[in-house]
Amino acid sequence: MNQPVVYIAITSHGFGHAVRSATIAAKLQKLRPDITLVFATIAPEWLLKSYLEGDFVYHPSVFDVGVIQSDSLTMDKKATLAKMQDIIAREQEIIDREVEFIRHNNVGLILADIPALAAPIARAANIPCWMVSNFGWDFIYDDWGEEFAEVVSWIKNYYHQSDRLFRLPLSEPMSAFPNIIDVGLTGTTPRYSKEDLRTKFNLTAPQEKTALLTFGGLGIQGTPYHNLQRFPDWQFITFDRTAPELPNLLKVTDNLYRPVDFMTLCNRVISKPGYSTFSEALYLDIPIISLTREGFAEAEVLLNGIQNYSAHRIVSFAEFFDGNWDFITQSLLPAHLEDKLSKDGVETIVRAISDYFG
Numbered sequence: 001m002n003q004p005v006v007y008i009a010i011t012s013h014g015f016g017h018a019v020r021s022a023t024i025a026a027k028l029q030k031l032r033p034d035i036t037l038v039f040a041t042i043a044p045e046w047l048l049k050s051y052l053e054g055d056f057v058y059h060p061s062v063f064d065v066g067v068i069q070s071d072s073l074t075m076d077k078k079a080t081l082a083k084m085q086d087i088i089a090r091e092q093e094i095i096d097r098e099v100e101f102i103r104h105n106n107v108g109l110i111l112a113d114i115p116a117l118a119a120p121i122a123r124a125a126n127i128p129c130w131m132v133s134n135f136g137w138d139f140i141y142d143d144w145g146e147e148f149a150e151v152v153s154w155i156k157n158y159y160h161q162s163d164r165l166f167r168l169p170l171s172e173p174m175s176a177f178p179n180i181i182d183v184g185l186t187g188t189t190p191r192y193s194k195e196d197l198r199t200k201f202n203l204t205a206p207q208e209k210t211a212l213l214t215f216g217g218l219g220i221q222g223t224p225y226h227n228l229q230r231f232p233d234w235q236f237i238t239f240d241r242t243a244p245e246l247p248n249l250l251k252v253t254d255n256l257y258r259p260v261d262f263m264t265l266c267n268r269v270i271s272k273p274g275y276s277t278f279s280e281a282l283y284l285d286i287p288i289i290s291l292t293r294e295g296f297a298e299a300e301v302l303l304n305g306i307q308n309y310s311a312h313r314i315v316s317f318a319e320f321f322d323g324n325w326d327f328i329t330q331s332l333l334p335a336h337l338e339d340k341l342s343k344d345g346v347e348t349i350v351r352a353i354s355d356y357f358g
Contacts, residue, residue: 002106003036004357007059009112009121010041011137013066014216016276018043020168020186021113022051024132027188028350029054035357038105040098046255051188057105061098063087063115064137067296071221073272075295077144084141084151091117099124109356111349116158123161128356130164132349134171134275135298143297166349169341170275170305172298183349184342186276187283190261197265201250205235210266211289211328213238214259216274225249227325234328237262260284268332273299278306283343287311287332291320308337 008025011017018041025037029052039048040061048056065083068076087094094117102110102125110125112118114133122129138155141148156176159165165177169185197203203210213236215223225244228236237250239259245251252262260280263269269281270289273296281288288306292314293299306312311332319327 003034004032004109005036005038005105005107006353007038007040007102007105007107007110009061009063009110009115009118010039010043011064011066011113011115012042012062013064014069014274015043015047016216016274017066017113017133018047019051019276020132020279021111022048023186023188024111024346024349025056026052027346028353029056031350032354032357035353036105038107050255050258059101063094063117063121066137067140073220073291073293077295081148081151087117088151088154091120095121095124102127109353111353112162116155119158119161122163128163129161130166130352131159131162131177132166132168133174134168135301136172136174136176138176139172139174140297144295166345166352168275168279168345170278170302172301181348184344185279185283186345187280187343188260188346189284190264191258192261194265197262201252203235203250203265205233205248207265208267209233210235210237212236212259212262212266212269213240213271214269214277215240215272216277220272222321224321224325227323230324231328237266270328273302275302278302278310279345282306282310282341289313289315289327289332291315292317307333307335309335309339309341311335 008021010021037056038059039056040059042060042062045058065080068079098121108127110118110122110129112131114131119129136159138152142152159176160178165180166183167174167180228246228249232248235248239252241253243251263284263286268287268289271277272291273293288310311334313327313332315327
């Protein structure tokens with residue numbers, strides 16, 4: 001019998017989709033080491049390796065574009081539309097290429113986060129397409145007006161052809177999908193102990209005065225890091241290689257480490273709206289301070305989510321870029337709801353994949 005193979009198709013947008021897909025894949029790899037994992041994506045291979053300990057196949061592929069951005073907050077809608085129109089014009093070429101790869105490699109299942117083209121590829125290859133996300137790209141583009149109407153219709157049509165959606169928390173309705181299974185948060189535990197990290201990086205500040213700054217794979221241009229000097233007794237941690245050298249700012253540049261590895265050292269994560277960062281912080285019960293994000297419909301859903309389920313504070317653009325960062329020391333607001341989100345997302349999805357292959 002052929003070894004089972006899962007083809008993980010990841011949208012071409014930032015790091016968040018790749019992170020949550022890799023989190024699922026890492027758990028699957030430990031539960032079912034007999035399953036071969038194929039990552040069809042242009043997300044950096046090093047990023048995937050930071051989540052997976054075992055081998056996988058890296059198959060660079062582009063199915064969509066997400067949003068073309070210069071940084072984690074600045075969007076180019078015109079370029080995004082042009083690129084999506086180009087992908088739609090070449091869809092048959094992309095489908096044919098990927099179906100040939102899938103058949104040659106005996107792929108038995110597609111898990112997609114969340115490119116619409118994964119569904120017709122699966123149908124042409126005669127295998128199931130399961131999807132996982134908290135939003136669809138139709139939701140983002142539909143908010144951008146009439147010029148995106150054709151793209152939205154194209155996406156909805158293919159989402160409707162998927163066989164199953166694992167809908168994550170902090171989600172929009174995702175009504176284009178015909179078969180929805182609600183699951184809990186995706187997240188993982190730090191790979192290193194707090195003691196080891198404190199020793200290796202010479203971190204001496206107490207947890208209540210330690211904060212992680214993480215603004216996605218593209219970062220935020222013009223981040224006013226000089227404000228950190230107003231809090232000399234605080235320890236800040238960033239993965240931004242362009243950040244300045246400051247005595248109370250640790251720049252983590254080794255790809256072995258992930259933001260999630262440092263979260264339990266901190267009493268707050270300072271971020272922009274992004275599912276993977278929010279989900280990892282919620283998974284570990286770490287409070288969240290988040291910027292707002294205009295023009296990206298998912299942001300409102302995410303910000304509502306952390307206000308409901310996490311100790312939090314929401315920071316405006318003006319406070320972040322022009323203020324003195326007093327939000328660092330301001331009291332956090334309690335979660336609006338007493339209910340907690342389930343944390344079984346990874347386990348539920350992995351169990352379903354394992355059961356599918358028997």
